[in-house]
Amino acid sequence: MDILQDVVNWLLGLGAAVFVPIIIIIAGLIVRMKLKDAVSSGITLGVAFTGMSMLISFMTDTIAPAAEAMLESTGISLPVVDGGWTTMSTISWSWPYAFLMFPLLIIINIIMLVLKKTNTFNADLWNVWGKIFTAVAVVAITGSVPLAFLVAAVQIIFELKTADAHQHRIEKLSGIPGVTCTHKMVFFGAVLYPFDMLLRKIPFFNKDFDAEALKNKIGIFAENHVLGFILGCLFGLLAQYDVAEILTLGIKCATALTLFPVITKYFMQALSPISEAISDFMNKKFEGRTLVVGLDWPFLGGSNEIWLAVIWSVPVTLVCAMFLPGNDILPFAGIINLALAVPAYLVTKGNLPRMLVLCTIGVPAFLWVGTAFAPFITELANSTGAVTLGAGQLISNSSIDGPVFTYAISHIFDIINGNVLPAIIFGLWLIGFVLYYRDLMKEAKAAKVQQVESE
Template identity: 25%
Template sequence: MENMFQDVNAFFTAFGASVVVPVMIFIIALFLKVQPKMAMMSAFYAGVGLTGFGWIISEFTPVVTKIIKQMVSTTGIKLPVVDIGWQAGSLASFGSTVGLAFFVFGLLFELLIFALGITKVFMASNLWNNFGFMIWGTMAYYVTHNFWLSMGLSFFMLLYSLVLAEVQADRWSDYYGVKNATVAASHNIEQTIPAIFLDPLWNLLGFNRVKVTPEYFKNKLGVFGEPTTLGALLGLIIGILGNLHSLGTIKAWGQILQFAVQLAAVMTIFPLVTGVFAKAFAPLAEEIDKNRKKEVAEQGKEIDAIHDKKRWFLGVDDGVGYGEPATIIAGVILIPIMVVIAFILPGNRVLPVVDLISLPFMVESIVAVTRGNILKVIANGIVWFSLGLYASSWLGTIYTGTVSHYGVAIPAGVVLITSFNLIARPVNALIFAAFISQNPVWIGLCIVIYLVALYGLRRYRPQIWSYLNRMAEKNAK
């Protein structure tokens, strides 16, 4: 069995996401009766989009990392747990028996629970992001050496994530313009919780009446409201913060202006790549919509999407939403904010660095629920990701030990590591704590809460979606 898992790891390592994901999309498209030509183009668009994301992020990450390190050096503050990016956690997940077992059996489980109607999200279409569930099971196994408990944790993370994914599905689909699609990655879905529960507080403070959206910037500021120009201005500000002690030098201003142009490029190019990537899923999502409408018509009924209890969603990669203007603008604004918070937050031990470029991925659910209200996105991000810093601080030793144990080299001079994107997850951390305690009471409580949430979703899904739409409409455009 272990040899089989190693073969699976070798296969996916050899081909990578840019090959495996398109193949999966091609197969799913044919299953949905999409025309072969269109299915083939969907697969190609997925591969091109993923390759484009990889190129841009791999080029831009070192630039952002350098600026952040300079900001840290300027303050002189030392934090022992350093964020080195999600890639180390992904590699560790695919290097562990628990992780690989979940990758194989998790896919079968995703197909089963979808077929049984336990979830209305077809998660199998977003297979590659399963490492977000695998890393928690891998860490649990490192701590407890209990294979079945660790596997159970990964499966539970999947189940509860799918509930959140379905809760925000109608809003995400509507806001990002991809019919019957939603994101469900473990590392980026729990932000649905603060987006919903903190919204009444932000409305009480009047945030919903503040026009802070890309459309407003564009209408009021003209050329200065364009994402490209905003990227340049944000790059200028971040660049200056990273060079506060050397603003009188040509070298500093060279870096500042280069970073301004580089960030402007990212803000311009990412939406283009996102548009290509979205083309991979659009035909599949539209086919789902067409088939459902045909089925309803044959039954002689008229039913809107909100009240259609059989409506289901395609799980898509969160790269589909990364380049949307409000998403990328809010995410970039949060970069320096989270660095400053890391310095001043009492008890925090984590320095977010490499995964800061992932912040646009991390705020998508908040953007969808708040209808692109950038002020609310930033406020929610500050609250939730600050709690996430505490989660990462606690898990620093465990995560470092796990990554080291499964063969990933720790950078020289770094004592403890983390991934701000994977591990700065308050709810995931609480569930992890319950499972590694091996206390039936705490584990049972997690399961009971999930079952209650699932029952509520199945019984009141139209009411939940209608409520979220009314929430969204309260935000000024």
């Protein structure tokens, strides 16, 4: 058992940019891709992951200090340190039973494929830590390991069903066939969907308006490099930087927004052959079905709307952090909140005005959940030694993936202690999920009928 755990830990230590391509290469060979094609797709995917990771780190390192400077100028003190997703991942992998989550995920996926309850082959094994984190939270509340794995199994099923429902919309938005997203962050769409339904009833918000439409309206000022420069300079002004620092921040933001679409092209180059090969192979094994590959979110990173929403969310998050009742977390490592922008992008189909409104509405949920998790995450960090903290220091994450679902499902058994709030929140989330799921499936079915009629 220890040897198996050591092997798993070693593979994970390679990082997503190596681990995920290995999975993709193995999957490609299983579905009888030529060795050179499978290796080429895998390495290209590794390049894409590395490039996207570098850009996100670059953007975080660029914006986070400006955000911190803006907060410092207000004199407001918030006690919970934002350690970002890496802190939660590190703590999750410190759980003794963490490596058992891999076979659980794979077995559930295979069973659902065989029973025709999903059409998604989940290749995003790297983000298994998200299930582990939920399980660790359940153990902390109930002390029961079996219950922890039961709740993790429920999360895995929801991820596969959500991936199925999103596939058509994701393919239409990304232009990449045969792929979908199995990341837990898309769960937040169930929270945003009812608000989006209301916004669509307002004429101003019910028009097609994406980044391309913005470019048509204001011309060069909506070009990635120019818009990035303008937004960067505005952040510099708000952070009270000097002229040189303002211009430098502007150029850095322009660089990030210019390169994101470039990196995404490599995802398309890597994923198209592998998704086609897997689909062809699986369609022979599962006659009459079209199976798709489930992946992490970065292949959507070429959408300018996502990054505009991310940048918009930074000042919104800072203002909320300062004045939101019940918030104790100081946003820093999680200030680039993709777990908010990506679901908003999918829910609105890239409608920029609605995305900005939904991101504004969604920010408090992340801060409240980050604050609620702080004592639990701090206790785990201290007990496992995974993260070194000072005496009395609290740590959490201001951008927890799928915050409403994660809080509700991990705390649902706290009802035995008389706390019914998580159960109520989960019930409300489930209603939003069902409504959103039905809308996505209806859209996919209509598109399929239209395709058949056109043929």
